[in-house]
Amino acid sequence: MFMPIIPQGVRTTCPYCGVGCGVKATPLAEGGALIEGDTGHAANRGRLCVKGSALGETLGLDARLLHPMLRRDGELARAGWDQALDTVADGFARIIAEHGPDAVALYVSGQILTEDYYVANKFMKGYVGSANIDTNSRLCMSSAVAGHKRAFGEDIVPGCYEDFELADAIVLVGSNTAWCHPTLFGRIVKAKEARPELRIVVLDPRRTATCELADLHLPLKPGSDVRLFNGLLAYLAQEGAADQDFIDAHTNGIGDALDVARAGGDVDEVARACGVDAGQLREFYALFARTGKVVTAFSMGVNQSSSGTDKVNAIINCHLFTGRIGQPGMGPFSLTGQPNAMGGREVGGLANMLASHLDLDNAQHRDSVRTFWDAPRIAAKPGLKAVDLFRAVEAGKVKAVWIMATNPVVSMPDADQVRRALAACELVVVSDVVAQADLAPYAHVMLPALAWGEKDGTVTNSERRISRQRAFLPAPGEARADWQALCGVAQRMGFAGFDYAGAHAIFDEHARLSVWRNEEQDCPRRFRLDALVGLDQAAYDALEPVQWPLPAHGGGTPRLFGDGHFSHPDGKARFIVTAPRVPVNAPGGEYPLVLNTGRLRDQWHTMTRTGK
Numbered sequence: 001m002f003m004p005i006i007p008q009g010v011r012t013t014c015p016y017c018g019v020g021c022g023v024k025a026t027p028l029a030e031g032g033a034l035i036e037g038d039t040g041h042a043a044n045r046g047r048l049c050v051k052g053s054a055l056g057e058t059l060g061l062d063a064r065l066l067h068p069m070l071r072r073d074g075e076l077a078r079a080g081w082d083q084a085l086d087t088v089a090d091g092f093a094r095i096i097a098e099h100g101p102d103a104v105a106l107y108v109s110g111q112i113l114t115e116d117y118y119v120a121n122k123f124m125k126g127y128v129g130s131a132n133i134d135t136n137s138r139l140c141m142s143s144a145v146a147g148h149k150r151a152f153g154e155d156i157v158p159g160c161y162e163d164f165e166l167a168d169a170i171v172l173v174g175s176n177t178a179w180c181h182p183t184l185f186g187r188i189v190k191a192k193e194a195r196p197e198l199r200i201v202v203l204d205p206r207r208t209a210t211c212e213l214a215d216l217h218l219p220l221k222p223g224s225d226v227r228l229f230n231g232l233l234a235y236l237a238q239e240g241a242a243d244q245d246f247i248d249a250h251t252n253g254i255g256d257a258l259d260v261a262r263a264g265g266d267v268d269e270v271a272r273a274c275g276v277d278a279g280q281l282r283e284f285y286a287l288f289a290r291t292g293k294v295v296t297a298f299s300m301g302v303n304q305s306s307s308g309t310d311k312v313n314a315i316i317n318c319h320l321f322t323g324r325i326g327q328p329g330m331g332p333f334s335l336t337g338q339p340n341a342m343g344g345r346e347v348g349g350l351a352n353m354l355a356s357h358l359d360l361d362n363a364q365h366r367d368s369v370r371t372f373w374d375a376p377r378i379a380a381k382p383g384l385k386a387v388d389l390f391r392a393v394e395a396g397k398v399k400a401v402w403i404m405a406t407n408p409v410v411s412m413p414d415a416d417q418v419r420r421a422l423a424a425c426e427l428v429v430v431s432d433v434v435a436q437a438d439l440a441p442y443a444h445v446m447l448p449a450l451a452w453g454e455k456d457g458t459v460t461n462s463e464r465r466i467s468r469q470r471a472f473l474p475a476p477g478e479a480r481a482d483w484q485a486l487c488g489v490a491q492r493m494g495f496a497g498f499d500y501a502g503a504h505a506i507f508d509e510h511a512r513l514s515v516w517r518n519e520e521q522d523c524p525r526r527f528r529l530d531a532l533v534g535l536d537q538a539a540y541d542a543l544e545p546v547q548w549p550l551p552a553h554g555g556g557t558p559r560l561f562g563d564g565h566f567s568h569p570d571g572k573a574r575f576i577v578t579a580p581r582v583p584v585n586a587p588g589g590e591y592p593l594v595l596n597t598g599r600l601r602d603q604w605h606t607m608t609r610t611g612k
Helices: 082-097 115-126 138-152 162-166 182-195 224-238 244-250 253-263 267-274 278-290 307-321 341-346 362-372 386-394 415-424 481-491 503-515 537-541
Strands: 010-013 023-028 033-037 070-073 075-078 102-110 131-133 167-171 199-203 214-218 295-296 331-334 399-406 428-432 445-448 457-460 465-467
Touching: 010 465, 023 244, 070 082, 082 102, 082 428, 082 481, 102 115, 102 214, 102 341, 102 386, 115 131, 115 341, 115 362, 115 399, 115 457, 115 481, 115 503, 138 307, 138 331, 162 182, 162 244, 162 295, 162 331, 167 278, 199 278, 214 278, 224 253, 224 267, 224 278, 224 307, 244 307, 253 307, 267 278, 295 307, 307 331, 341 457, 386 415, 457 503, 503 537
Parallel strands: 102 131, 102 399, 167 199, 167 295, 199 214, 295 331, 399 428, 428 445
Antiparallel strands: 010 023, 023 033, 070 075, 070 445, 457 465
């Protein structure tokens, strides 16, 4: 049937992986939208994967949660927003009064927008006074955050997507890029076609679709990444591949890191420990040693591990040793899993962080954020991380939890434990788009959230590129933005500072915090949005995709650390000692199998959207 198209399209951003592809959505007169890749967006240049291309098929309102729901007499029943928000605010206030601020928690998601994330962290850390706010990004990106901070002094991905096209060798570690980041993989394929001499190495226990492009696949034993990259560091030293001038001028700690790396033995010993062929391992080591332009990209196979942070630092150590960082075509590169995992990190989305790349354990930083927010208090210690948070719920220490845009009863490592915890919890608040969500049986309050196509705000992709997510569909039923629900509860609890004119006002506050007292800090941070301070609604609506840091004059910044200056107080990067550790078993038992997981190419997370 012919469906006339409304002439103007809306430029927005794909809600799936961390590549952050630009999308052009044109609403259709009969409902839904025509979806195309945005040729003007630098992340994808008009390309979309099968998931992004099918976004138009996910926009129907069947199964949508369209009205607030309250549990009465054991059943969820429709309620008004005022009644629902009063219930949440009264419950949180009563529990805080009786048991203290650490008796409540928020569990949020890399699916929410930066503006939602910002308000959630301001609410919990600055007004409730607890850092009990964590995110499902804990499960995928916290290792990269910690590794970056240990090495660089700040959570920064140094490079950009263009580096994959400029590199002479690309090493993909624990990443089935072909399925998990398809449009970026498409750029790698094109680069390989244009320059067949470009070498692709895949380090992964599984033989995945990504291996079809690889010149070399090393099926290392699960958990042996640190041993392998320690072996590479020792090999680089042995072969005289060090950039000694860079090491001397711009780093600390090489001695101890190299001692531990050498203790792992020669290449043959490393190969046996990692379960790979010694000849192939030598081939990889020699390729890395002789190739100046190397990008080492890592994803969930590195991060989702009991030794994930050490894996990240073992990789970074090799790049620091050779000075291959911050220049075109080279550097370590963290590939984020979710569309706004990076945006969440910018606003302190994890339980051990403060907004704007400030540190929760730094008294000067805490005072800076509290003063900027004019908050009555500020969280003084790290909150509960995702797994520990739900254990605390089951133990009765956390008595109220607000879960937003994520499904922990399916996606957490021990889903049965999460179910037990929520079944026993005094107050469970769920913000979702699906009426019969897996969380519904445990919810005392369900709040209807906006879905993709209805949301308005920003996200940040893996290369630090901030993009607008623009609404092109009206809000259905009584659905509201997550930040609006948060502000409604905050205001009912008597908290000032939550009266925003729109998402643009939240973004402006976020930008202003990024430069607040920055020069007074012991080490000025690189995360800055100077050029975006003061955006009004029109300028915010017109915002083009741009990479931070954003100085007051000039465009975005594609690469960092090329000047050899890092974010530690002394301006130097740090080599980190990474002693190999085997995967940790759960307490109380030995397990004969190591299980290895991955995405399905055409599906996303718990399939709420792509299952359609």
